[in-house]
Amino acid sequence: MLFLGSMFILYFEILVLAFLFGAGIGSFINAVAYRVNIKKDYIKSRSSCPKCGHVLGFVDLIPIFSFLFLRGRCRYCKERISYQYIVVELISAIVFFAYFYFVGVAQIFNFSTVNFIHLLYSVVFIGIFLYIALYDYLYYEISDRLIIISSIITLIYFILLLALRVIPFGLILSHLFIGILAFLFFLGVIIITKGKGMGGGDMKLAFLIGFIFGYPASIFVLFIAFLVGAVVGLLLVSLKIKSMKSMIPFGPFLSCGVILYIIFYQYLQHLVYTIFFI
C-alpha cells in the first residue's frame, strides 16, 4: 500500500516536471526563433527585451509565471510583451505533459535501453517539431539545415535500434523510400497548384516525416496535417480572419500531425493498421 502510494507520488512528480520542462523548452524555442530570424548568436548572447533592449534577469526568464506576474509587460520599459511567448510556452508545456502522461511515464517505469532511446528521441523531436511549427508560422520558412540535422539524428536512432536488434535493416530502407515518396507527392502538389498551396520547405519536411514514420504511419501523419489544415483554414476564412487567397504556412499543421502521432501512437497504430491492412 505504501509502495503504491509512493509510486503515485513519483508519477505525479514526473508529470509536474514534464509540464515545467515543456514550458522551459517553449521559452527556449521562442528565444531561438527570435534570434535565428535576426541572425543573432543564440548561444552566447543573453536575452533582452525586444523593445527597450534591457538585459533580462533570472526572474524575467521563468516561463509562464514571469508573464503572469508581470501582467504581460516588460519590467523595465512597461511595454506589452507579445502573447506569442506565453502561448508557445503553454502549448509546449501541455504537449510535453501529454507525452509523458500517455507514453513517457510508462517508459520510465519499464526502464530498458530501447525505451530510454525512444524516450530521448521522442523528447528531442517534439522540441524540433514545435520549433519548426513556430518558425514557419512566424516567418514562412523551414530551415534546410534543421531538416538535414534531423534526418541524421533519425538515421543514428535507426542504427542504434538496428544494433539492439529491435528493427531489421530493411526497415531503414523502406522508411527512406517512403520519405522520397512523400517528397515527390508534395512536389506534385506544388507543381499542380503552381506553388500556391505548399512551399519547398513543406516538401523537405514531408521527406523527414516519411523517413521517421515510414508506411503506413506517415500517411496517417500527413492525413492528420491535411485534415487539421483544412478545418483551421475554413474556420479562418469563415471568421474572415483570412481570405481564400491569403497564405497560411503548412509547417505548423505537419508538426501538429507529427506531435499528435508521437503522443497517441499506441492508440493510432492500431487504428492505422486496421485501416491499411484489412
Ligand SMILES: [Zn+2]
Ligand atoms: Zn523593455
